[in-house]
Amino acid sequence: MDLLHPMLCSFAAFxxxxxxxxxxxxxxxxxxxxxxxxxxxxxxxxxxFVASWWTVMPRADYGIAWTMWTVQLTAGALAxxxxxxxxxxxxxxAAVAVGAAAVMLMPLTAPGWR
Numbered sequence: 001m002d003l004l005h006p007m008l009c010s011f012a013a014f015x016x017x018x019x020x021x022x023x024x025x026x027x028x029x030x031x032x033x034x035x036x037x038x039x040x041x042x043x044x045x046x047x048x049f050v051a052s053w054w055t056v057m058p059r060a061d062y063g064i065a066w067t068m069w070t071v072q073l074t075a076g077a078l079a080x081x082x083x084x085x086x087x088x089x090x091x092x093x094a095a096v097a098v099g100a101a102a103v104m105l106m107p108l109t110a111p112g113w114r
Contacts, residue, residue: 006069008102009052010076015095016045018080027088044099051102 018024020041025033033041056069083091 003068003072005055005102005105005108006052006072007075008098008105009048009055010073011079012076012095012099012102013045013048013052014073014077014080015083015091015098016041016048018084019092019095020045024084024088024091027084028091048099048102051106055106 019028020033020038022032025031052072053069056065056072058065080091083094
């Protein structure tokens with residue numbers, strides 16, 4: 001459980017950043033993103049990155065925490081790249097599903113909620 005939540009958060013964050021880019025937004029949703037939507041996607045990405053770090057942070061060794069977080073970010077980024085490359089239309093739905101799963105897992109993985 002401790003390794004799944006940061007991965008889900010990083011996937012959602014990278015998907016939001018990907019959809020905030022005009023080219024990928026057009027591929028996935030067929031239309032140019034508005035300024036308001038781009039800002040919301042970027043804020044959602046920052047919030048997801050913070051949530052992913054927040055669940056990794058309470059490790060006893062900060063070196064291991066940084067390494068785990070970097071690995072989770074890399075795995076999330078690779079999953080988003082694969083999805084936007086081969087199935088760009090499925091990225092928005094996958095991002096929403098993964099984001100919802102991350103929110104539901106938050107009480108199980110959050111450091112202060114155990």
